[in-house]
Amino acid sequence: MDIQEKIRQQIAADPVVLYMKGTPDFPLCGFSAAVVQVLRRCGLKDFAAYNVLEDESLRQGIKEYANWPTIPQLYIKGEFIGGADIVREMYESGELQELLKEAGVLA
Ligand SMILES: N[C@@H](CCC(=O)N[C@@H](CS)C(=O)NCC(=O)O)C(=O)O
Numbered sequence: 001m002d003i004q005e006k007i008r009q010q011i012a013a014d015p016v017v018l019y020m021k022g023t024p025d026f027p028l029c030g031f032s033a034a035v036v037q038v039l040r041r042c043g044l045k046d047f048a049a050y051n052v053l054e055d056e057s058l059r060q061g062i063k064e065y066a067n068w069p070t071i072p073q074l075y076i077k078g079e080f081i082g083g084a085d086i087v088r089e090m091y092e093s094g095e096l097q098e099l100l101k102e103a104g105v106l107a
């Protein structure tokens with residue numbers, strides 16, 4: 001399967017999808033760790049996470065998919081949200097919590 005099609009399916013399969021370096025329990029970059037921490041602070045228990053360090057085609061493919069040059073990348077309900085800076089800003093403004101509530105993944 002084409003990598004862009006694979007990404008499309010991954011993003012459609014779960015309400016919250018994070019492309020990151022490492023895993024939620026063992027992030028291998030501070031930017032990825034920051035997004036995981038913010039999601040947990042929002043009260044999110046579970047989300048889909050893909051480790052781009054285990055798949056070079058995914059690491060490159062995800063940059064093309066969103067036309068965004070860096071990892072991490074967060075998607076909510078199929079929509080690209082942003083990387084660590086944007087996620088942090090949206091958390092501080094409360095916008096991220098709103099999006100997660102709308103997605104039905106928060107209590
Ligand atoms: N300011 C970015 C920081 C992320 C970033 O700079 N990521 C770099 C280093 S981890 C990256 O993905 N570089 C390309 C690569 O490693 O493939 C954000 O808000 O997410």
Ligand code: FES
Nearest residue numbers: 021028029030031
């Ligand atoms: S791996 Fe070095 S900044 Fe992310």
